[in-house]
Amino acid sequence: MAGEIYRKPIMFAIVAAVVILIGTAVTMFFPMLTPEMHPKLEGLKPYTALQLAGKDIYQREGCHYCHTQTVRPLKTEVMRYGEYSKAGEFAYDRPFLWGSKRTGPDLARIGGKYPDAWHYRHFENPRAFFAQSNMPSYAFMKNSMLDGEEIAAHMRANNFPYTPEDINALNGKTEMDALVAYMQVIGTSVKKEMPVKVAEVEVKNPLAGKPEAIAEGKKLFAGNCAICHSADGKGGIGPSLVDDEFLYVKGDLADDDYFEIINNGTKEGMVEEGRTAKGGMPPFGAQMDKNKIWSLVAYIRSIQGK
Amino acid sequence: MSDYQYDNQTVKGFIVSSIFWGVVGILIGLWISIQMWKPELNIAPFFTFGRLRAVHTNGLAFGLGVGAIFGITYYILMRLCKRPLIFPKLARFHLYLFNAAIALAALSLFAGMNQSLEYAELEWPLDIGVVILWVIFAINVFGTIIKRKEEQMYISLWFIIATVIAVAVLYIVNNLSIPATLTKSYHLFAGVNSANVEWWYGHNAVGFVFTTPILAMFYYFLPKSTGLPIFSHRLSIIAFWSLVFAYLWTGAHHLVYTPLPDWIQTLAIAFTIFLIAPSWGSVVNGYYTVGQDWDKMRTNYLTKFFILGITFYGLQTVQGPTQGLRVVSQLIHYTDWVPGHVHMGTMGWVTMTVAASIYYIIPKIYNTEIYSEKVANTHFWLVLIGQLIFSITMWITGIQQGALQKAVNPDGSLAYSMIEIIAKNYPYWQMRTLGGVIFTIGMLFFIYNIYMTVRKGKALAAPRA
Numbered sequence: 084m085a086g087e088i089y090r091k092p093i094m095f096a097i098v099a100a101v102v103i104l105i106g107t108a109v110t111m112f113f114p115m116l117t118p119e120m121h122p123k124l125e126g127l128k129p130y131t132a133l134q135l136a137g138k139d140i141y142q143r144e145g146c147h148y149c150h151t152q153t154v155r156p157l158k159t160e161v162m163r164y165g166e167y168s169k170a171g172e173f174a175y176d177r178p179f180l181w182g183s184k185r186t187g188p189d190l191a192r193i194g195g196k197y198p199d200a201w202h203y204r205h206f207e208n209p210r211a212f213f214a215q216s217n218m219p220s221y222a223f224m225k226n227s228m229l230d231g232e233e234i235a236a237h238m239r240a241n242n243f244p245y246t247p248e249d250i251n252a253l254n255g256k257t258e259m260d261a262l263v264a265y266m267q268v269i270g271t272s273v274k275k276e277m278p279v280k281v282a283e284v285e286v287k288n289p290l291a292g293k294p295e296a297i298a299e300g301k302k303l304f305a306g307n308c309a310i311c312h313s314a315d316g317k318g319g320i321g322p323s324l325v326d327d328e329f330l331y332v333k334g335d336l337a338d339d340d341y342f343e344i345i346n347n348g349t350k351e352g353m354v355e356e357g358r359t360a361k362g363g364m365p366p367f368g369a370q371m372d373k374n375k376i377w378s379l380v381a382y383i384r385s386i387q388g389k
Numbered sequence: 390m391s392d393y394q395y396d397n398q399t400v401k402g403f404i405v406s407s408i409f410w411g412v413v414g415i416l417i418g419l420w421i422s423i424q425m426w427k428p429e430l431n432i433a434p435f436f437t438f439g440r441l442r443a444v445h446t447n448g449l450a451f452g453l454g455v456g457a458i459f460g461i462t463y464y465i466l467m468r469l470c471k472r473p474l475i476f477p478k479l480a481r482f483h484l485y486l487f488n489a490a491i492a493l494a495a496l497s498l499f500a501g502m503n504q505s506l507e508y509a510e511l512e513w514p515l516d517i518g519v520v521i522l523w524v525i526f527a528i529n530v531f532g533t534i535i536k537r538k539e540e541q542m543y544i545s546l547w548f549i550i551a552t553v554i555a556v557a558v559l560y561i562v563n564n565l566s567i568p569a570t571l572t573k574s575y576h577l578f579a580g581v582n583s584a585n586v587e588w589w590y591g592h593n594a595v596g597f598v599f600t601t602p603i604l605a606m607f608y609y610f611l612p613k614s615t616g617l618p619i620f621s622h623r624l625s626i627i628a629f630w631s632l633v634f635a636y637l638w639t640g641a642h643h644l645v646y647t648p649l650p651d652w653i654q655t656l657a658i659a660f661t662i663f664l665i666a667p668s669w670g671s672v673v674n675g676y677y678t679v680g681q682d683w684d685k686m687r688t689n690y691l692t693k694f695f696i697l698g699i700t701f702y703g704l705q706t707v708q709g710p711t712q713g714l715r716v717v718s719q720l721i722h723y724t725d726w727v728p729g730h731v732h733m734g735t736m737g738w739v740t741m742t743v744a745a746s747i748y749y750i751i752p753k754i755y756n757t758e759i760y761s762e763k764v765a766n767t768h769f770w771l772v773l774i775g776q777l778i779f780s781i782t783m784w785i786t787g788i789q790q791g792a793l794q795k796a797v798n799p800d801g802s803l804a805y806s807m808i809e810i811i812a813k814n815y816p817y818w819q820m821r822t823l824g825g826v827i828f829t830i831g832m833l834f835f836i837y838n839i840y841m842t843v844r845k846g847k848a849l850a851a852p853r854a
């Protein structure tokens with residue numbers, strides 16, 4: 084019998100098909116029938132028309148060949164990007180966009196990390212921020228208008244709710260608007276944790292006024308902060324650091340508040356000393372030790388003339 | 390009718406087409422490799438990295454790979470069944486439709502129509518075209534085998550049958566989607582489920598496009614060109630069945646540490662390790678076959694192509710399972726290590742074996758000898774060196790990326806920002822391009838050699854005609 088099969092092509096084909104389908108059934112078909120493959124987080128909302136348009140552009144441009152959208156539960160990865168990815172975050176992603184290569188950083192927690200203005204400038208020319216970036220420039224998207232009809236068809240295919248007003252609101256919006264809207268929603272169904280909780284921070288900067296610290300802070304500022312606060316600290320995408328406002332209220336705050344905001348970043352609605360943040364200041368605590376942050380504070384104080 | 394008798398025209402047509410798409414795909418490979426260190430070479434909107442990369446992978450996997458598989462399978466099929474193809478005109482139509490589909494595929498990918506499923510990027514109308522192509526192929530394969538004149542089915546036919554069945558199931562299931570417009574669809578599966586279906590498909594595309602049909606060539610052309618019989622029939626039986634059984638369980642090794650349920654990951658990793666055995670079944674069989682007379686390495690120029698090809702297949706199938714282990718995946722997954730791994734297989738195993746098979750077929754069809762063994766040897770060394778430079782540089786920089794991303798300062802904060810890590814890749818990305826240029830020059834030697842052989846064959850045939 085065993086030898087027969089190599090003379091009977093039809094039987095051979097049937098046996099081969101069965102052998103191939105066993106693994107397929109166990110690892111692919113069977114899980115699909117279980118609820119564990121269809122989880123959905125409570126806070127997860129379907130994409131809006133503008134966000135979906137952005138997601139379509141993300142797929143069209145092949146952003147997923149350079150960016151992943153899944154944070155692995157590994158210590159340094161969580162430090163770098165934020166809370167690790169949960170199965171229930173992706174229920175509206177057809178297909179999933181986890182990717183397989185990180186030429187650039189993971190984007191699973193990009194939503195709310197930067198202000199919109201940062202993304203516009205970055206998409207237009209990534210090298211304006213990072214000379215060493217090899218991400219393509221997508222300036223053309225500023226001038227490509229969205230097509231409401233088409234996006235409505237895409238919404239229907241996904242079974243996402245929308246109103247005619249939603250579609251009308253797309254009039255005059257550009258592809259870049261859509262892409263930025265998509266960036267800002269990615270990963271936001273999971274509560275954003277402050278990456279590093281600093282238990283005890285000195286109230287006064289221990290490095291205040293030290294020339295080496297100020298020099299070090301100046302270097303760090305140019306490399307990490309100037310993008311948003313401009314080279315002289317007078318503000319741009321982020322607010323001025325040298326005026327007498329802090330989080331939009333007159334009156335400066337103490338060194339430890341500076342430390343905290345640099346360490347933890349901000350998110351919309353966060354209240355610090357009774358002042359409400361708008362969000363968009365990224366956290367630096369994971370990539371800068373205490374000394375670096377205190378050096379930055381020392382430098383900021385020096386340009387404030389304090 | 391006589392033209393269709395042994396249907397060499399169709400075989401030739403597929404070989405020439407696959408070489409053509411191979412050149413296109415390789416040049417785009419060079420282009421994207423330069424874009425990695427010279428982003429000014431991104432010409433928006435049609436020629437940015439994100440679009441060209443899809444043209445590169447599809448052009449080579451489907452244009453070069455599947456095109457060669459169609460043509461060479463037809464060649465093998467007719468010899469092993471001792472009869473012409475059952476539907477030669479259908480096979481000719483197959484060839485035309487194949488070229489039309491690849492051309493449209495390339496255009497659609499330039500235009501950004503991308504399902505974002507790796508190796509299943511093509512949008513739904515083209516998917517339907519691909520399925521039609523595959524059905525035509527299946528009809529000719531099964532029809533010819535059923536009506537064969539040789540009772541016993543040789544090993545290569547087993548691999549061909551498995552390929553036809555597996556690819557059909559894989560391609561159709563993973564491409565199920567909800568069409569929104571003619572040019573845009575959404576995966577029928579969402580989130581984690583979508584991921585599981587895609588990598589069940591993705592890994593087995595490697596298994597049943599880049600492995601089983603290439604093994605069919607290997608088992609056919611190695612004995613043909615060396616004159617040595619396959620060492621062990623029993624070993625090939627065991628290797629075949631365990632390979633086609635185990636492959637389908639392993640897709641989730643691409644999803645280690647993702648939110649996919651742990652048990653699927655663990656099961657996949659276990660089968661991935663097991664996969665070493667059937668893979669090495671074929672490797673050992675290959676070595677022992679030539680081991681009957683190692684002198685063939687020197688006396689027959691094609692032997693070394695096959696032996697090196699199977700060696701890279703062997704290395705690939707040890708490296709792959711290692712990558713599946715959680716500790717290793719942690720470090721190298723998502724880094725440049727993976728393109729290093731992929732290209733050892735595609736350049737070292739697939740392209741090497743396909744090129745050797747073509748070297749065997751073309752002189753046979755034209756009733757002549759290869760134009761120049763010297764040129765073939767130059768081709769061999771250039772593609773080998775090019776591929777090694779590519780893989781080794783990517784392994785080094787991949788490990789570096791993984792390690793720097795994990796590196797922490799004494800106080801526990803991260804030692805490197807992403808942009809600092811990216812900056813360190815540049816020299817390796819540049820060396821990769823150098824490897825690619827050397828590989829490309831090697832392929833040009835190959836094409837020249839084939840072209841000259843065809844010319845020689847035509848000149849010989851002309852007076853007689």
Ligand code: HEM
Nearest residue numbers: 184415418419421422446449727728731735736825828829
């Ligand atoms: C001149 C020769 C080649 C060059 C310069 C080249 C370059 C590249 C580059 C730069 C990538 C993108 C890697 C990334 O995303 O980081 C890539 C991916 C890929 N190439 Fe090539 N390639 C060449 C030949 C080939 C050949 C001959 C094949 C197949 C027969 C092939 C198949 C692939 C595949 C399957 C991928 C996707 C890899 C992955 O998912 O990690 N390439 N290639």
